[in-house]
Amino acid sequence: MSTLDSLRRTIDGLKCSLERFMNNGSVDVGCCPLGWDPFTSSCFLFSRQSLSWHEARDFCNGQQGHLAVLLTDKDWDFVTRHTSGTFYWIGLTDERGSWEWVNQTPYAMNRRSEWMPGQPDAWTRHGLGLGDEDCAHLHFDGRLNDLHCSTRLRFVCQRHSVRS
Numbered sequence: 001m002s003t004l005d006s007l008r009r010t011i012d013g014l015k016c017s018l019e020r021f022m023n024n025g026s027v028d029v030g031c032c033p034l035g036w037d038p039f040t041s042s043c044f045l046f047s048r049q050s051l052s053w054h055e056a057r058d059f060c061n062g063q064q065g066h067l068a069v070l071l072t073d074k075d076w077d078f079v080t081r082h083t084s085g086t087f088y089w090i091g092l093t094d095e096r097g098s099w100e101w102v103n104q105t106p107y108a109m110n111r112r113s114e115w116m117p118g119q120p121d122a123w124t125r126h127g128l129g130l131g132d133e134d135c136a137h138l139h140f141d142g143r144l145n146d147l148h149c150s151t152r153l154r155f156v157c158q159r160h161s162v163r164s
């Protein structure tokens, strides 16, 4: 582990201890690293920078997390409340032929309520080189659209809350 990672973990641990102290020893929601928002047993990071889907995936993995995997209505509602009005990558791709989450959880296609009308359309006339649209992002209203993975967007990382 690099010195920077080690320092970051120390700070995260101190932040958790401080929060626990300020809450008289009880922490209702999990304690999250600086800059991450707690929700149930997860922490979510809403990026300010824009990266390609693969760069975003690698960034989240480097933070002991992964691109967001939205398996419950509660998680979906929490995340889309924060992303409203901006495009954000999440951990959903069909690069291997069918839509699946980055943690290999199968995705049950729900075109009618989770996707923008007519999506996913695997559009190929984007002029961005070979291939269609294999990566899913949250659109302005929180519904999904597939887009070329090289597009640079903000992104949502997810990780377990910190226990120290």
Ligand SMILES: [Ca+2]
Binding pocket: 119, 120, 121, 122, 123, 133, 145, 146, 147
């Ligand atoms: Ca599309």
